[in-house]
Amino acid sequence: xxxxxxxxxxLLSGVSKSTVSRVLxxxxxxxESKKIKILKxxxxxxxxxxxxxxxxxxxSTKSIGVILNLDPDYHFSDFVxxxxxxxxxxxxxxxGYRVSVIIEPCNxxxxxxxxxxxxDGIIVMGLKEKEEALFSLAKTDNSESPHVPIxxxxxxxxxxxxxxxxxxxxxxxxxxxxYILSMGHQDIGLIDSSKDVLAVSNxxxxxxxxFEESGIVFRSEWYFEYTNxxxxxxxxxxxxxxLQLEKKPSVVIASEDDIALSFIAAVSSSGLKVPDDIxxxxxxxxxxxxxxxxxxxxxxxxxxxxxxxxxKMLKSLLDGEDLKEKHLxxxxxxxxRNSLKKI
Amino acid sequence: xxxxxxxxxxLLSGVSKSTVSRVLxxxxxxxESKKIKILKxxxxxxxxxxxxxxxxxxxSTKSIGVILNLDPDYHFSDFVxxxxxxxxxxxxxxxGYRVSVIIEPCNxxxxxxxxxxxxDGIIVMGLKEKEEALFSLAKTDNSESPHVPIxxxxxxxxxxxxxxxxxxxxxxxxxxxxYILSMGHQDIGLIDSSKDVLAVSNxxxxxxxxFEESGIVFRSEWYFEYTNxxxxxxxxxxxxxxLQLEKKPSVVIASEDDIALSFIAAVSSSGLKVPDDIxxxxxxxxxxxxxxxxxxxxxxxxxxxxxxxxxKMLKSLLDGEDLKEKHLxxxxxxxxRNSLKKI
DNA sequence: TTGAAAGCGTTACCAT
DNA sequence: ATGGTAACGCTTTCAA
Numbered sequence: 259x260x261x262x263x264x265x266x267x268x269l270l271s272g273v274s275k276s277t278v279s280r281v282l283x284x285x286x287x288x289x290e291s292k293k294i295k296i297l298k299x300x301x302x303x304x305x306x307x308x309x310x311x312x313x314x315x316x317x318s319t320k321s322i323g324v325i326l327n328l329d330p331d332y333h334f335s336d337f338v339x340x341x342x343x344x345x346x347x348x349x350x351x352x353x354g355y356r357v358s359v360i361i362e363p364c365n366x367x368x369x370x371x372x373x374x375x376x377x378d379g380i381i382v383m384g385l386k387e388k389e390e391a392l393f394s395l396a397k398t399d400n401s402e403s404p405h406v407p408i409x410x411x412x413x414x415x416x417x418x419x420x421x422x423x424x425x426x427x428x429x430x431x432x433x434x435x436x437y438i439l440s441m442g443h444q445d446i447g448l449i450d451s452s453k454d455v456l457a458v459s460n461x462x463x464x465x466x467x468x469f470e471e472s473g474i475v476f477r478s479e480w481y482f483e484y485t486n487x488x489x490x491x492x493x494x495x496x497x498x499x500x501l502q503l504e505k506k507p508s509v510v511i512a513s514e515d516d517i518a519l520s521f522i523a524a525v526s527s528s529g530l531k532v533p534d535d536i537x538x539x540x541x542x543x544x545x546x547x548x549x550x551x552x553x554x555x556x557x558x559x560x561x562x563x564x565x566x567x568x569x570k571m572l573k574s575l576l577d578g579e580d581l582k583e584k585h586l587x588x589x590x591x592x593x594x595r596n597s598l599k600k601i
Numbered sequence: 602x603x604x605x606x607x608x609x610x611x612l613l614s615g616v617s618k619s620t621v622s623r624v625l626x627x628x629x630x631x632x633e634s635k636k637i638k639i640l641k642x643x644x645x646x647x648x649x650x651x652x653x654x655x656x657x658x659x660x661s662t663k664s665i666g667v668i669l670n671l672d673p674d675y676h677f678s679d680f681v682x683x684x685x686x687x688x689x690x691x692x693x694x695x696x697g698y699r700v701s702v703i704i705e706p707c708n709x710x711x712x713x714x715x716x717x718x719x720x721d722g723i724i725v726m727g728l729k730e731k732e733e734a735l736f737s738l739a740k741t742d743n744s745e746s747p748h749v750p751i752x753x754x755x756x757x758x759x760x761x762x763x764x765x766x767x768x769x770x771x772x773x774x775x776x777x778x779x780y781i782l783s784m785g786h787q788d789i790g791l792i793d794s795s796k797d798v799l800a801v802s803n804x805x806x807x808x809x810x811x812f813e814e815s816g817i818v819f820r821s822e823w824y825f826e827y828t829n830x831x832x833x834x835x836x837x838x839x840x841x842x843x844l845q846l847e848k849k850p851s852v853v854i855a856s857e858d859d860i861a862l863s864f865i866a867a868v869s870s871s872g873l874k875v876p877d878d879i880x881x882x883x884x885x886x887x888x889x890x891x892x893x894x895x896x897x898x899x900x901x902x903x904x905x906x907x908x909x910x911x912x913k914m915l916k917s918l919l920d921g922e923d924l925k926e927k928h929l930x931x932x933x934x935x936x937x938r939n940s941l942k943k944i
Numbered sequence: 945t946t947g948a949a950a951g952c953g954t955t956a957c958c959a960t
Numbered sequence: 961a962t963g964g965t966a967a968c969g970c971t972t973t974c975a976a
Contacts, residue, residue: 619971622970625970626971628971651968655969657968
């Protein structure tokens with residue numbers, strides 16, 4: 259059994275390929291009676307246009323690439339990223355786009371994918387600082403061959419020539435810190451251990467801004483940064499150091515929920531009570547944070563929404579529209595649970 | 602700037618398109634000196650063959666589809682699935698295949714993707730019982746149009762006409778149960794709340810087999826099954842019922858680590874000590890389980906490996922080889938930590 | 945060993 | 961409004 263082509267449909271409905279193509283694309287008027295016949299033939303045969311032929315002819319692949327810029331040693335699929343992927347995927351599918359996931363460092367993936375002409379647009383997740391591929395792209399921009407729009411999922415000054423949809427890390431962290439301050443905390447510890455270095459550094463700015471405003475001084479002995487290990491391992495490591503601290507902060511802000519949770523597990527097993535002895539908050543609102551002991555006070559970071567927005571932005575670009583906002587920033591909402599105590 | 606095509610390369614190196622194509626595919630001999638020239642031209646221009654043209658001509662898209670058969674309301678990307686995706690993705694990339702992720706019920710995704718002719722092969726994850734699309738495919742099998750091989754990531758009798766790579770749920774659960782028995786436990790509670798109904802039912806068989814062998818009777822009041830809610834919510838719900846039990850089991854086997862963890866959190870907050878008052882074990886070995894309080898005794902379920910094996914199997918099929926084993930089953934290894942106490 | 949040419953399934957431009 | 965036809969970039973016969 260051969261596969262059905264547009265010629266078969268044409269034959270079955272007694273018209274030419276051109277006419278069938280016209281009802282398929284909808285760009286042109288065709289006689290209503292013929293249209294009905296054609297539609298019926300399509301229905302009957304279950305015909306679906308060959309995408310390769312369409313791409314070859316039309317210059318549109320109806321497919322986008324999502325680059326997950328992960329280190330090869332990065333074993334953990336984090337919740338927010340996966341939610342983002344889900345958001346991209348479902349909005350893309352809705353509009354008839356396929357999504358190809360490329361789990362590979364951006365510097366390798368980007369040049370390759372660009373030359374293959376196999377996607378109409380690209381979304382890049384988990385960008386780090388100083389990605390060469392992006393820089394050189396930004397330079398050769400205008401003269402660039404087939405223009406493939408790119409949307410980034412991190413924002414940073416250095417990449418600002420590319421449109422982006424990102425979390426408003428600076429502002430979110432600022433607001434969250436102010437909230438923590440408003441709960442009476444003055445002695446604040448920080449754990450930074452996320453692979454998303456851009457997010458971490460932006461958040462730190464926000465936190466410091468809130469500190470300054472309230473006259474809190476940043477204490478380096480309360481700042482724990484582990485970027486090259488598993489984040490949960492970091493939570494536990496910090497706990498060990500933390501327990502030896504002579505003067506302890508009254509609250510610890512972890513840069514992700516996982517870290518907060520493993521920190522809590524570690525200090526709890528040493529007999530410290532959260533939040534009575536020490537408050538701990540996280541960021542992300544991963545599913546587990548609602549069911550942990552105690553339930554975690556955190557920032558709700560809407561990955562799915564980011565994905566949807568990113569695809570929407572990419573689609574605008576694909577349609578040649580110009581963006582109202584080149585850089586979209588998503589605000590978090592604070593989720594009050596029981597790991598932060600009012601003092 | 603136009604995009605480089607095979608004709609450009611031909612022109613640059615003073616040969617015909619055919620010859621260029623021949624060095625590209627490597628199926629035919631070409632004069633060494635010409636070959637060198639051609640390769641240089643390719644290098645210089647950064648030429649990459651247009652995939653659409655290749656597919657159209659050659660009937661191979663160099664791309665596979667991965668169907669994540671999730672309910673629309675399924676918000677949680679679970680660890681093992683994501684690891685599997687990563688495994689598929691990296692092995693596919695290594696061999697030059699693109700992977701398209703389709704997050705959609707199998708019954709919708711499968712017929713569509715099959716007719717689009719846009720992928721060479723398909724991997725289906727998270728299959729449930731009685732998926733119509735698969736059944737009808739199995740029936741029309743031989744006469745089927747362009748034969749697209751399919752590899753399933755669950756095994757069950759009803760789908761056994763399709764090759765599969767799955768976890769050896771029955772055997773793994775049996776072994777795990779025997780291990781628990783060997784730790785002196787006789788009173789065993791069960792929590793089943795996973796979206797992977799096939800896995801759950803297979804595991805239950807394994808557990809029951811171990812029970813029988815040791816003369817343990819299955820007690821329905823110690824069997825907690827919640828399939829239609831968030832799994833962590835289930836853990837908490839069970840905890841509430843559990844605490845009211847007059848006679849409690851000495852150990853609870855949860856069908857996933859997340860469930861175990863939320864169960865532990867809930868019972869701990871009521872003052873029960875794990876593992877002193879009650880042992881709890883999970884399945885999966887999610888990253889958090891190593892850093893929880895107490896660290897969770899569990900089964901290590903190797904998602905990444907499953908992904909790699911699934912792609913390997915698909916690739917064999919793509920290459921027209923026949924499978925040595927049609928149904929691969931992956932054994933887990935038991936990870937001993939501190940949530941299971943010897944009694 | 946190499947080149948010319950046909951053809952893969954579509955769409956868009958001319959004609960009519 | 962509709963049909964014929966060229967073209968998209970590639971691979972693979974068929975001849976030479």
